[in-house]
Amino acid sequence: MLLLIDAGNTRIKWALADEGAAPGAWVASGAVTHAELNHLPAAWPKQGITRALVSNVAGSKLHDQLRLMMPTADVTWFASKAQLAGLRNAYRNPSQLGCDRFAAALGARALAPGQAVIVATCGTATTIDAVSADGVFLGGMILPGLGLMASSLAHNTAQLPEVAPGLLPAGFADNTADAILSGCLSAQAGAIERACALHGASACIVSGGAAQYIAPVLRLSIGHRIVDNIVLIGLHSTVTSSPLQDSPC
Numbered sequence: 001m002l003l004l005i006d007a008g009n010t011r012i013k014w015a016l017a018d019e020g021a022a023p024g025a026w027v028a029s030g031a032v033t034h035a036e037l038n039h040l041p042a043a044w045p046k047q048g049i050t051r052a053l054v055s056n057v058a059g060s061k062l063h064d065q066l067r068l069m070m071p072t073a074d075v076t077w078f079a080s081k082a083q084l085a086g087l088r089n090a091y092r093n094p095s096q097l098g099c100d101r102f103a104a105a106l107g108a109r110a111l112a113p114g115q116a117v118i119v120a121t122c123g124t125a126t127t128i129d130a131v132s133a134d135g136v137f138l139g140g141m142i143l144p145g146l147g148l149m150a151s152s153l154a155h156n157t158a159q160l161p162e163v164a165p166g167l168l169p170a171g172f173a174d175n176t177a178d179a180i181l182s183g184c185l186s187a188q189a190g191a192i193e194r195a196c197a198l199h200g201a202s203a204c205i206v207s208g209g210a211a212q213y214i215a216p217v218l219r220l221s222i223g224h225r226i227v228d229n230i231v232l233i234g235l236h237s238t239v240t241s242s243p244l245q246d247s248p249c
């Protein structure tokens with residue numbers, strides 16, 4: 001069995017798939033925060049994980065902790081390359097690109113083959129990346145994620161409170177908490193809309209923990225698709241020849 005891991009700065013997401021299964025056809029999946037890391041081994045089968053493919057952007061300590069949790073698996077630590085699986089990486093220094101972003105771009109390519117795509121991953125940071133129709137990762141944008149953006153106001157002002165993320169029409173609010181949320185949602189959605197316009201995108205994929213709040217305020221003529229975890233789909237697409245089960249964008 002194959003174990004896929006997307007270790008981000010807030011949560012570690014994982015999925016188990018049978019060898020040869022189509023990208024996204026998981027047997028089981030889950031997520032833990034860094035504080036809950038030691039819950040992971042109990043969620044995985046004791047035997048039978050032969051291979052693991054890991055994207056880790058959360059540092060070397062987590063790398064070492066995860067390695068100890070997969071003693072029997074043949075582990076590959078996914079890294080950004082100049083070229084992989086038909087995707088060319090136009091970053092000036094290809095290895096500087098976060099491996100989760102490279103995996104997300106591969107996932108976008110699998111879901112929207114031959115299209116100019118914007119892939120937004122809304123996690124601790126929000127990343128908004130452009131993939132060309134002919135398979136080039138053109139580059140992207142990095143901004144504070146929804147939670148970081150909102151909490152930076154609480155931490156650096158006297159009068160602004162911490163607000164919980166939520167669903168809100170991103171308009172003109174009549175109270176402080178909603179005004180903060182509306183501002184941060186508008187900034188996130190606005191950046192995605194701007195990226196789609198700049199790129200002339202024909203598909204937009206929105207993923208990550210905050211996608212559920214940001215996607216509803218997007219105004220895009222091309223529409224958008226919410227994908228629970230595009231990083232795991234992209235990782236999986238690099239090790240299976242099975243076609244995607246999901247319908248394309």
Ligand SMILES: Nc1ncnc2c1ncn2[C@@H]1O[C@H](COP(=O)(O)OP(=O)(O)OP(=O)(O)O)[C@@H](O)[C@H]1O
Nearest residue numbers: 008009010011123124145146147148165208209210
């Ligand atoms: N209950 C919550 N309280 C505060 N913020 C939340 C909450 N739920 C979601 N968010 C927002 O969603 C964003 C993503 O959170 P989540 O924990 O899902 O991260 P993630 O997608 O796993 O990211 P990463 O890959 O960076 O770990 C956070 O930046 C935060 O803004």
Ligand SMILES: CC(C)(CO)[C@@H](O)C(=O)NCCC(=O)O
Nearest residue numbers: 057096097098099100101125142
């Ligand atoms: C931007 C994050 C934090 C998103 O998870 C990650 O992809 C990262 O640490 N990237 C390295 C810098 C870069 O991608 O240019």
Ligand SMILES: [K+]
Nearest residue numbers: 121123124125
């Ligand atoms: K992210």
